[in-house]
Amino acid sequence: MEFLVEIEVNFPPDGDPRQKAELIAAEGRRAKELAAAGIVRRLWRQPGRWANFGIWEAPDATALHEAIASLPFYPWLKVVVRPLAAHPSDPGRS
């Protein structure tokens, strides 16, 4: 099942630069793993914001929660999840 996931990172502007750099590096590695596992399908930046939209795929909301909660920035994230249903005109469905 696919989900539209909107994520905003609320790391404080005056946060520790080293912690921030480490978290960004770890976040990139974890995002790659989630992509390789077929969980993160697409990912876009929201222009002008530390935020993204993503298409995630997971068996259900419980598995999706575990995947999102595995992100290093998770405690600083504001997340909105919207469930997606199949559309008969979707060119991308297999």
Place this chain on the structure above:
Amino acid sequence: MEFLVEIEVNFPPDGDPRQKAELIAAEGRRAKELAAAGIVRRLWRQPGRWANFGIWEAPDATALHEAIASLPFYPWLKVVVRPLAAHPSDPGRS
């Protein structure tokens, strides 16, 4: 450039059934054309609503507007367009 497009159809519940059926058929044909043209990339229903989320691709907002305005249901649509920027961790980017 890609856009996240949210579309809700506000055709009246007591609208003419024949007009509704014709519009739905025409909408399906137009959606197929837009998919074949590489403009509509993905399309999902919002569960429980006459509404969808889509990933659209167009050179700019002007071309996107023309594509959306070509939908037979256009006068009944409520549309929200969000521009999408590339994300370094996007597994789907070419």
Place this chain on the structure above:
Amino acid sequence: MEFLVEIEVNFPPDGDPRQKAELIAAEGRRAKELAAAGIVRRLWRQPGRWANFGIWEAPDATALHEAIASLPFYPWLKVVVRPLAAHPSDPGRS
């Protein structure tokens, strides 16, 4: 997978009384079927409103959409779907 589904019925106050009565009767029958099929698990009225909250169970959002769209009042419904994930302290999980 379970979903929290919020439904509001927007049938017009001055709508045809016979149509309204028939729709209400059909809605009750369909709700019973969805309950018997294990899709509608719980259902509550929102006090003072023609609206309800329900716990629905379906394999995914596509199946949930079909179930909601099978309600006779569907064209008049405003629906909000929230996906639910398992909680370790849920007394009701099997």
Place this chain on the structure above:
Amino acid sequence: MEFLVEIEVNFPPDGDPRQKAELIAAEGRRAKELAAAGIVRRLWRQPGRWANFGIWEAPDATALHEAIASLPFYPWLKVVVRPLAAHPSDPGRS
């Protein structure tokens, strides 16, 4: 009487880890007690968020308030309570 209770935990991301761990453990114990007492009936995580939806049962809003305020994380909670009325098509009513 049943209530739909939406709870979000706003514990700061950079809060003391030991305090956080102790609060989480205490919260789990208190949730079990509220479940055993028949006050918390169902509990679900909101995917991607430190937040849940629950079905609570209490004689009235005063007793409900005391139950919620007994949670160890109470000072950090943002809570929305919606009263629930019986629905004639509820499969779960006794």
Place this chain on the structure above:
Amino acid sequence: MEFLVEIEVNFPPDGDPRQKAELIAAEGRRAKELAAAGIVRRLWRQPGRWANFGIWEAPDATALHEAIASLPFYPWLKVVVRPLAAHPSDPGRS
């Protein structure tokens, strides 16, 4: 148990004047009955609007729903119900 109930009447400005007059008269009679029954405790107009705030008392949300749904204007009402809990400093509690 007490509830704060906010009611807005959405009867159309160009509605039938005779129907409107009859409904207003019937609404006044029903409000008196609900007051005599101890269900409506207080009632205030919102200045400048066809709307009111009320303190209602009922055993639970189910009984409250029945009381509100008994109002002649019910199909035209937009209602928001907020449950109220006892406050230790309330001068009006018995």
Place this chain on the structure above:
Amino acid sequence: MEFLVEIEVNFPPDGDPRQKAELIAAEGRRAKELAAAGIVRRLWRQPGRWANFGIWEAPDATALHEAIASLPFYPWLKVVVRPLAAHPSDPGRS
């Protein structure tokens, strides 16, 4: 003139416990005085929140402001004031 006053207390969860205890005690004393003076007429907790609804009576908004600003927690309060007009069906009007 009566007012519906909604008050939320935003004292920080990690605030000084002694200051919090002193403020709560002082707030209770001040609430009693305002009740004795006939300014606070009714007061209810919002279940699950450090917040209340109250019916206040004051000659005008200026006097109401002074009464609210006299609360010890005033600097931490988020207050919404709604003016109330007499309703012909109010059972509580003298």
Place this chain on the structure above:
Amino acid sequence: MEFLVEIEVNFPPDGDPRQKAELIAAEGRRAKELAAAGIVRRLWRQPGRWANFGIWEAPDATALHEAIASLPFYPWLKVVVRPLAAHPSDPGRS
């Protein structure tokens, strides 16, 4: 006591032109009377909208309601009333 009153006129664009013209003329006469009575103190258009902001003066919300409800367009109005308290730096207070 003064009030900030925000009024929007929702007369339908395709409403009867004669009725509209008569209502506008009557509204102007009534506004003049309310000004002469010292109830409407100031009145401004919101640019681009059939809407205004006004400073109204009335003994209380009940009298204010009667004044607003005396406007010929009243059934088509959406009104928001905000109570105003005296400010020590107000240059206009007598």
Place this chain on the structure above:
Amino acid sequence: MEFLVEIEVNFPPDGDPRQKAELIAAEGRRAKELAAAGIVRRLWRQPGRWANFGIWEAPDATALHEAIASLPFYPWLKVVVRPLAAHPSDPGRS
């Protein structure tokens, strides 16, 4: 003085096609006049919507209101006006 003006056209989808065509033609002529008069400086479509953003210039809000109200579609418009102040880094200021 410049203003950011957001305009949405709420002409009904099932409105009279001839009236709609005439209004669109008249709107285009009036827009040209307002541009020639230096009142409308820039104009953009909002993609996917019958709506636009514009930069308008007028001596004050009264003159701006008259200009907007001169649009043939005015009775069907929902308009939001935001006043604009000079910015020291504006490349376009003369």
Place this chain on the structure above:
Amino acid sequence: MEFLVEIEVNFPPDGDPRQKAELIAAEGRRAKELAAAGIVRRLWRQPGRWANFGIWEAPDATALHEAIASLPFYPWLKVVVRPLAAHPSDPGRS
């Protein structure tokens, strides 16, 4: 040109009392100067809040911005500005 200006002061409740007292005194002096200069025309407290509504007069939004930005509390203010147009029924216009 007149503006309706809504100002909320977000000075922290646990801010330095001496700084707060000095700012309040300076704010009062500056408000008097702005009143004497004919820029602040009217000013009202919002009851129960550290907030006000004001009628300000300035040649344009640029001059208004400079006036608001001259307030000692400016860095702590949340400000909403609404432009006002002349109304034919305004009793206060000269």
Place this chain on the structure above:
Amino acid sequence: MEFLVEIEVNFPPDGDPRQKAELIAAEGRRAKELAAAGIVRRLWRQPGRWANFGIWEAPDATALHEAIASLPFYPWLKVVVRPLAAHPSDPGRS
């Protein structure tokens, strides 16, 4: 392609004055560069707020994001981007 960009600066009121001064100077220099590069086309202050509206031009949302993220105040900015499509009545289009 043009974008309407709304930017609010949330630098804390009690932030380090030297850091603030340096950031403001650097922001001015960067804004000049973006203007010289033809990326920032117009820029206006929102009166009474540390915020602006701007017309930005960039090949796509990815380039726009890079331009906004190059602002020295970027970590403190709250940004809303709206894509703009060509309008046939735009006097400013080349």
